[in-house]
Amino acid sequence: MQRPNIRTVDLSKTTLRELNQELHTLNSSTDGAWEILNARGFHAVAVGVDAPVSIDVRGSVGYYCAGMNKQAAVTVHGSAGPGIAENMMSGSVRITGDASQYAGATGRGGLLVIEGNASSRCGVSMKGIDIVVRGNIGHMSAFMAQSGNLVVLGDAGDALGDSIYEARLFVRGSVKSLGADCIEKEMREEHHTALAALLERAGITDVKTSEFKRYGSARKLYNFNIDNADAY
Numbered sequence: 001m002q003r004p005n006i007r008t009v010d011l012s013k014t015t016l017r018e019l020n021q022e023l024h025t026l027n028s029s030t031d032g033a034w035e036i037l038n039a040r041g042f043h044a045v046a047v048g049v050d051a052p053v054s055i056d057v058r059g060s061v062g063y064y065c066a067g068m069n070k071q072a073a074v075t076v077h078g079s080a081g082p083g084i085a086e087n088m089m090s091g092s093v094r095i096t097g098d099a100s101q102y103a104g105a106t107g108r109g110g111l112l113v114i115e116g117n118a119s120s121r122c123g124v125s126m127k128g129i130d131i132v133v134r135g136n137i138g139h140m141s142a143f144m145a146q147s148g149n150l151v152v153l154g155d156a157g158d159a160l161g162d163s164i165y166e167a168r169l170f171v172r173g174s175v176k177s178l179g180a181d182c183i184e185k186e187m188r189e190e191h192h193t194a195l196a197a198l199l200e201r202a203g204i205t206d207v208k209t210s211e212f213k214r215y216g217s218a219r220k221l222y223n224f225n226i227d228n229a230d231a232y
Contacts, residue, residue, distance in 0.1 A: 007035070011042060016045065026053060028051060033055075034056070037059075039061050039076075043064060043065075048067065049071070066088065067084075068088065069091050069110060071090055071091045080095050080100065088104065088110045094113040094114075095114045095116065098114070099114045101138070107129025113202045113203070117133070118136070121138070124141070128146075132201075133152045134204065139159055139176075142160060142167055143163060155176070156174070159177055159178070163181060168215075169214065170215075171212060172213075182217065184213055184214070185215060195212060
């Protein structure tokens with residue numbers, strides 16, 4: 001029996017275009033809950049939602065699910081293809097499985113939680129989004145990351161934080177290698193406080209902030225250096 005106050009959409013019966021068109025009619029005064037059944041790897045599920053609603057997607061999704069999300073709380077009960085929560089503005093997106101490459105790319109706000117692993121370029125060019133990954137992340141993650149926080153409970157691949165600006169990276173496991181201008185930094189009390197708050201928001205209570213290392217910009221790429229002229 002259908003639960004009250006929940007709008008259920010079955011993608012085996014309703015087209016993806018019809019679903020997204022209906023979601024796009026919602027606005028900031030809209031509330032309520034949505035349940036999307038039979039996601040079946042569809043691309044661009046629940047893209048561009050701009051309303052404070054909760055959306056549960058049952059099944060794995062393809063490209064760009066919850067892209068440009070604003071205000072909504074989206075949970076994917078499965079794994080996600082490339083570009084999950086790309087350019088997210090606010091709200092939250094949670095993946096109970098794994099995420100493919102460039103998760104949270106260019107995100108400007110909100111919280112992305114990946115309960116499994118994330119592939120390469122997680123958080124590429126992030127601009128204010130907070131990303132928490134319970135598992136591992138792949139190579140070139142946080143490439144050109146400008147602001148926001150990337151928290152990784154597992155390990156990080158090659159070239160972490162390459163050409164990073166002012167984003168903060170917290171890694172609990174090992175880092176295979178750091179990218180250009182990315183260095184390990186001191187974990188001060190303010191960073192422990194911020195990290196603890198992020199973990200709490202992500203629903204993670206079984207780790208301590210003392211288990212993490214912080215990485216960020218050495219700020220050596222901000223200005224032209226004549227000694228490096230041959231590299232430009």
